[in-house]
Amino acid sequence: MKRTKIFIAILLFFQFLAIGQQHETVGKSPWGPQDQIGTLNMMTEASKLEVLSKISSGKTYDLSVDYFVGMPSFHSLGDPGYQYWLTHTPHGTIVDNPNGLGERMNKKVSYTGDAISMYTHMGTHIDALNHFGLDGKIWNGYTPEEYLGDKGWKKTGAETIPPIIARGVLLDVADAKGPLPKNYRITSQDLQLTLEKQGVELKPGDVVLIRTGQAEFYEDAPHYLDNYPGIGLDAVKWLVEEKGIMLLGGDNLSFEAFPPEREDNWVPVHTYLLAEKGVMFIEQLYLEKLSKDAVYEFAFIAASLKLRGASASPMRPIAIPMNMKE
Known part of the structure; x- marks a missing residue:
């Protein structure tokens, strides 16, 4: 009888995993069948002008890291180092x-x-929508059979990513909660706690940057690669579905936390954002100076290299403090 109950429990568990997989499907763009940039369509000339009109300082914060021989990389996956x-x-x-x-x-x-x-996913870079897909398709239903050639994707390549000008918000989770435990998975409750402590509200179309504190160790690759804190699935769903953010970023190696939180998907945050929702994100940002100066709201300005067909591109974002008073 006990063995029967265990068997039923195992069966129900795998049925649950199967249901989870059924819910993971490539998204169709609300911006049309030819869309290649997903939520970056939320930017308009008016929204960019509004952000630029609120710049209150000439001080700029460079949010990118250096590239150097020995820098942290994904060599454990077989990708080349710098x-x-x-x-x-x-x-x-x-x-x-x-x-x-x-x-x-x-x-x-x-x-x-x-x-x-170099590997395109090194240093401060933005992941294009073709980086991860589901069941052989990428964002908006594009298939490799039709759109992937020997020289890269014909759709959603890094060359399609426009220059980005938007309101940026730093969520300094490492400051709000203190040093994060090893491989800590940031929750939606953590983000709400951070916003409350910072006295900041999110708005649709924001660029949200999450500080784990990992950038402090970027120059020490073994230390940096020995810890994988990052955001969890419920947190990104809250940001995308409830807050309407346009773009995400983090100071850690691969944005989401590892080991993976699901057994049926080793990168559930990546596939949710890129394949299901059309939301790009930036990895390996440098957020330490913003944190030190408690700059939580700013004009976020960035552009990436136009690497045709590529799944990512180096990016050098800057933050400029804004006057948030109406």
Whole structure:
């Protein structure tokens, strides 16, 4: 009898997982069958002008991290690390004479050139909507059979991401709750507590940046990669479905917390945002100076490289304090 009950419990558990999987389906865009940018359609000329008109300071906060050899990366998944090499040096140019202009010219004109090789999901970057899908499809029902070539996706590539100007809000969870435990999963209650302590309200169309405190350890890759705090599924659902946010970001490696909170999906936050809701997000932000100065509301201005067909692109966002008084 006991074994029967255990069997029934296991059966019901796997039925629950199956139901969960049934609810995960690629979203169809409310902006039409040709949409490739999802919720970034919420930006308008008027909304951008309103944000810019409220800038109250010339002070800017750089929200991006440095790129360097040995920086944190997804090498555990088989992705390449950041590589840098010199293609020309002042002394080498004298010896090699690659321009054919001779020793005298090359001694006078000191020439340095360099090159890099990197995974697109390194450093401060934005994930495009083709990064993760469900059941072979990505956002808006685009399929690899029709839209994925040898040189990248023909739809929702990083080149489609427009420059972003919007109201930004820092949710300093690490300050509101204190240092987060290892692999801590941020909840919607945590976000509400943080907003209450900061005295800030979210508005539809906001860019919401979440601080876990991980950026403090970015220069120490082993330390940074030994802890995966991040946002949980109920928290992003609250932000998207109840608060109408346009774009998300975090200071951690992969935005959501690990290990995964579901057994039927190893990246449920990624697939919910990118595939189901068309919401992009930025990873590996630097939010320490905003936190130190208690700047919670600001003009968020950012643009990414137009990497055609790519699933992500480096980004250098800035925050400029706003005057929130009407």
